Amino acid sequence: MTQTEWDRDAVTEVIEQKKSMPGALLPILHGIQDRIGFIPEDAVPQIAKALNLSRAEVHGVISFYHYFRTTPPGKRTIHLCRAESCQAMNSEALEAHIKARLGIDYHETTADGAFSLEPVYCLGNCACSPSMMIGHEVHGRVTPQSFDAIINELREFAA
Amino acid sequence: MTTVYVPRDSSALGLGAERVAGAIQMEAAKRNLPIDLVRNGSHGLYWLEPLVEVATPAGRVAYGPVQPGDVAGLFDAGFLEGKAHPLCMGPTEEIPYLKNQERLTFARVGITDPVSLDDYLAHDGYRGLRNALGLDPAAIVEEVTASGLRGRGGAAFPTGIKWKTVLNTPADQKYIVCNADEGDSGTFSDRMIMEGDPFVLIEGMTIAGLAVGATQGYIYLRVEYPHAEIALNQAIEAALEAGYLGDDILGSGKRFHLEVRLGAGAYVCGEETALLESLEGKRGMVRFKPPLPAIEGLFGQPTVINNVISLASVPIILDKGGKYYADYGMGRSRGTLPLQLAGNVKRPGLIEKAFGMTLRELLYDYGGGSASGRPIRAVQVGGPLGSFMPESQFDTPLDYEAFSAIWAVLGHGGVVVFDDTVDMAKMARYAMEFCAIESCGKCTPCRIGSTRGVEVIDRIIDDQDRAKNLALLRDLGDTMLAGSLCALGGMTPYPVLSALNHFPEDFGEKSVAQVA
Numbered sequence: 001m002t003q004t005e006w007d008r009d010a011v012t013e014v015i016e017q018k019k020s021m022p023g024a025l026l027p028i029l030h031g032i033q034d035r036i037g038f039i040p041e042d043a044v045p046q047i048a049k050a051l052n053l054s055r056a057e058v059h060g061v062i063s064f065y066h067y068f069r070t071t072p073p074g075k076r077t078i079h080l081c082r083a084e085s086c087q088a089m090n091s092e093a094l095e096a097h098i099k100a101r102l103g104i105d106y107h108e109t110t111a112d113g114a115f116s117l118e119p120v121y122c123l124g125n126c127a128c129s130p131s132m133m134i135g136h137e138v139h140g141r142v143t144p145q146s147f148d149a150i151i152n153e154l155r156e157f158a159a
Numbered sequence: 160m161t162t163v164y165v166p167r168d169s170s171a172l173g174l175g176a177e178r179v180a181g182a183i184q185m186e187a188a189k190r191n192l193p194i195d196l197v198r199n200g201s202h203g204l205y206w207l208e209p210l211v212e213v214a215t216p217a218g219r220v221a222y223g224p225v226q227p228g229d230v231a232g233l234f235d236a237g238f239l240e241g242k243a244h245p246l247c248m249g250p251t252e253e254i255p256y257l258k259n260q261e262r263l264t265f266a267r268v269g270i271t272d273p274v275s276l277d278d279y280l281a282h283d284g285y286r287g288l289r290n291a292l293g294l295d296p297a298a299i300v301e302e303v304t305a306s307g308l309r310g311r312g313g314a315a316f317p318t319g320i321k322w323k324t325v326l327n328t329p330a331d332q333k334y335i336v337c338n339a340d341e342g343d344s345g346t347f348s349d350r351m352i353m354e355g356d357p358f359v360l361i362e363g364m365t366i367a368g369l370a371v372g373a374t375q376g377y378i379y380l381r382v383e384y385p386h387a388e389i390a391l392n393q394a395i396e397a398a399l400e401a402g403y404l405g406d407d408i409l410g411s412g413k414r415f416h417l418e419v420r421l422g423a424g425a426y427v428c429g430e431e432t433a434l435l436e437s438l439e440g441k442r443g444m445v446r447f448k449p450p451l452p453a454i455e456g457l458f459g460q461p462t463v464i465n466n467v468i469s470l471a472s473v474p475i476i477l478d479k480g481g482k483y484y485a486d487y488g489m490g491r492s493r494g495t496l497p498l499q500l501a502g503n504v505k506r507p508g509l510i511e512k513a514f515g516m517t518l519r520e521l522l523y524d525y526g527g528g529s530a531s532g533r534p535i536r537a538v539q540v541g542g543p544l545g546s547f548m549p550e551s552q553f554d555t556p557l558d559y560e561a562f563s564a565i566w567a568v569l570g571h572g573g574v575v576v577f578d579d580t581v582d583m584a585k586m587a588r589y590a591m592e593f594c595a596i597e598s599c600g601k602c603t604p605c606r607i608g609s610t611r612g613v614e615v616i617d618r619i620i621d622d623q624d625r626a627k628n629l630a631l632l633r634d635l636g637d638t639m640l641a642g643s644l645c646a647l648g649g650m651t652p653y654p655v656l657s658a659l660n661h662f663p664e665d666f667g668e669k670s671v672a673q674v675a
Contacts, residue, residue: 066424084345088503121593
């Protein structure tokens, strides 16, 4: 398996900044993912050493939480809500449309690296179901048509 | 200068509020009309969002739902003077959906600029804290006990009793932890408070700190709420700067610090002991109780852990007195509950009312029936672990005891509406699948039972040995109910078995089964 290149200085900086916080592991993992988009598996020994934990413990925490990822994401991550309120408003049809449109399943990234797709269990936008979040932007009452428009706009913006 | 309000609430933003705000500013500049644009929270009338308001001498006038393309027309119609327009809803506070509510916890949400401390103070903010500073800790706890406030996170445990335990447990360090891991589908009241009036949560946590002798607080916030994180941090900074937080609260010599910590997408971390593990930097695995978190909580120290709405209800109790709060409600459910109406409903939104209204009033008087115009067939109340309720139960009053009497859960007050196209066997399967995905893995019935549960429901749907598999599903439900440490495994049978009991036809059963 080839190693993905990542910014070692950024990771070191985050660890140094946060390691003395009480319960520092989650803040460190968030800090790393915020900076470089994922948590590289070969950063685990360094995190473990800084916090005096075993590598297994750190790995256990990373793999426990759905939000943390160990591979680089696409340019933008689409979080699509799968919860009940969205289901009551046809999110299943929307989900099928999105997967077909992007040509990927959950936890995958489009071939051009533009979008990753992740399921999410509730964005707290239930009064405007179905919902998705791209980056930090929530979108409500999403239809296949409005999804296409949003994606096209983002693709144009990126080009 | 006219004040115009456009919400910064994430749901309103998700419907285009940012572009509306931009369009209003551009149009005002173009016409040389000076305006003061305030980004308020949402009133919770999501069927009218983005809801734009204009301050007039006669009060605020509402227009909604406003899209960027409507803005020029609104200016043409003279909306800055509150004049008529097809989108005009009249005075905001006279809209029946809002007017008929009893807003105690949400009194300021939608009205104020959420991150303006001056605005908070101008609307009775920090009066509760000022009163609390004049009381000794036991008297603060007594006031909360007298209010009858019970945890608004789901388990409904009396808040005053929890606080008293922490107060009476000696320790060098105690903590206040706010459970802001609102992960239940159909609930958004925590998010609305944190985005729309973060100071009320900060004030509630500060009062809790004074009450039990805790000097450090943590808000454990779900990562899915980035806008709430921004608003909370802005408000914490403003409170710190003005001396409402810090080493010497308003010159009293009392100390309280507050920090926001992010979760990482694990539903089980909404369970209080799993949340504490997560705050300590571990996997969010449920702890055995006892010891109670009130005695050995965060980092082994006595800890008050309460939900956002519980803590945000404390300032008004300390401002107006426990009795004032307790005068709302019915039976042992005192005060108000912010109900959240979502899913397939015409007028979704937040409705804060005293306990006791019926589900039917909520669904039809407020909600206006289904969004699709088809009959409402089922509602799920209290999140993904709540029972599905059929039409025959819609006259149940919204009260903790009335719900538990019919094997349903009021929980956090989230209500998700489904029309008659819903397939209840599929919903039951989803509930099991959700448990399988989100189980922390500590208890066998939850970890393995949920995976086996999905398989059993699949066989029922496929009509393989249906009678045998239905019996197996009920047996599995009993095991999970009795054999799980926390509500995730222990309550997943609620949606599954209620779906089976009330909608047997969707499972290929002809006769109505008995309630478990």
